[in-house]
Amino acid sequence: MDIAADAGGRIAGISRDGLEWLVGHDANPAMIAWGCYPMLPWAGRIRRGRFDFAGRQYQLPGNLEGHAIHGVGFGLPWQIMDRQAHRIELSLELPRDERWPFGGIATHRVELTDDALRCHLSLQAGEEAMPWPVLGWHPWFVKPDRLEFHPQAFYRRDAEGIAVGPTVAPPPGPWDDCFVNHAPVLLHRGGKRLRLTSDCSHWVVYDQPDHATCVEPQTGPPDAFNLESATLPPHASIHAWFAMEWCEA
DSSP states (O other): OOOETTTTTTEOOEOOOOOEEEEOTTOOOOSHHHHHHHBOOOOSSGGEEEEEEETTTOOOOOBBBBBEEEEGGGGGOEEEEEETTTEEEEEEEOBTTTTTTTTOOEEEEEEEEESSSEEEEEEOOOOOOOOOOOOEEEEEEEESSSSEESSEEEEEOOTOOOOOEEEOOOOOSOEEEEOOOOOOOEEETTTTTEEEEESSSSEEEOSSSEEEEEEEEEESEEEEEEEEEEEEOTOEEEEEEEEEEEEEE
16 A cells, blocks of 8 residues: 555555556646545535635635535645554644635544555544534546446436435436445456445445546535535544455456
């Protein structure tokens, strides 16, 4: 496993038995399009970067078609707090400016075992409350031979490509959509099977590209600050985990 702390605290590569599982930087150097990076304090698009919180309107910078996508963590350098042979822990002090006015401290811990990789994300609020964050991961998997995915529900997208409620029955793929899912997701490739599990209730699947499939567990839907109304109090924290386990197909 390779870690790129300076490139958003992401996992830059995962190789097992000579098979590379993640799209690398060489395939597409855009920060949004390689490796497996943490998404926080939101995941997916915030519509036009705008939301209301505690009686004020906020405007985040747009970074995709005028929307604010995938938070601030994937584009900032993280600090290495602890590094061992099979474990690394990174931290990020979130900005307190127009990119994210509320601050906070994030940690990303990644651990390896013989057959699995386990990630843990946390975000702790600072001195002031913030909109309830969404945590998640955005892995760009090299195109699998087959994807097994059986979600329970689906968020429709409007004309701007933004998820809207209420949820409905999932349609057939291909997808670039958010789902409610509580079951393992399986990727089959090169005679191997990769089993993805998480305590996240929402999963975005983007399987339209020819070279990659993204399977993104996250704690809430895109545009969560506008779809949901909740507050993370000062000094409170939230957590999420994501595991990848290899086995024979």
